[in-house]
Amino acid sequence: MNNYSKGLNVIIGENVTIGDNVSIGNNVIIYDGVQIGNNTMVQDNVVIGKQPARAKNSILPEVKKLPPTVIGNGVTIGTSSIIYANAQIADDVFVADLATVRERVTIGEKTIVGRGVAVENDCTVGSYCKLETNCYITAYSTIEDYVFIAPCVVTTNDNFMARSKERYEHFKGVTIKTGGRVGANATILPGKTIHEDGAVAAGSVVTKNVEKEAIVVGVPARELRKVPETQLLKNQ
Incomplete structure (x- = not known):
């Protein structure tokens, strides 16, 4: 461990690596083996490296112990956030208050994970993304770079809504x-793809894939028109 500061009631497990100029708030728990890079801020009541607990009727495979969490340089982890074991947070990521990042999640550099956001297990989130307040990223999702997800967006992965064993083979x-x-x-809805520069209007329900550079709107969402040239990522 190098030059860092910590508040009151901080618990740091064994074999934890903490870089230079790291600030750790009050009542923080950092579990065994966690790696934290330089110039990172961990605010009050944060938990890093938590091993997941499996419900008795969960469909998730039982895992005895997952590898430690890795936090990059220049990261901010907001008050009362929880970062589970085997998560990897790249440089300059901002995780706001009350967010949850589950096990086996990777988050790319300079991405913002907003207040109250939940990123469920086995997700990949790219770089320069914005996941805004209270959006929900369901398990087994892939979010590439420069993606914007507005507040209260819901993504799903179970077409069978917890009925019948058939669903076990179709989670996506x-x-x-x-x-x-x-x-x-x-x-x-589960398994759907929003292609490059696709845009989904507020309040829409996406039941089919969204084509590249298309704007969709409605319930169910249908293509309205193409994204204007001035709005395309390549023109920003």
Whole structure:
């Protein structure tokens, strides 16, 4: 451990690596083996490296112990956030208050994970993304770079809604490709893909894949028109 500061009631496990100029708030728990890079801020009541607990009737495979969490340089982890074991947070990521990042999640550099956001297990989130307040990223989803997800967006991965064993073979999260954008309160159904620069209007329900550079709107969402040239990622 190097030059860092910590508040009151901080618990640091064994074999934890903490870089230079790291600030750790009050009542923080850092579990065994966690790696934290330089110039990172960990605010009050944060938990890093938590091993997941499995419900008795969960469909997730039982895992005895996952590898430690890795936090990059220049990261901010907001008050009361929880970062699970085997998560990897790249440089300059901002995780706001009350967010949850589950196990086996990777988050690319300079991405913002907003207040109250939940990123479920086995997700990949790219670089320069914005996941805004209270959006929900379902398990087994892939979000590429420069994706914008507005507040209260819901993504889903179970077409069978917890009925019948058949569902075990069909779990699939959503895919949002580079430059995709999703408006507030939209719902994305399981396995659907929003292609590059696709845009989903607020309140829409996506039941089919969204084509590249298309704007979709409504319930169910249908293509309205193409994204204007001035709005395309390549022109920013």
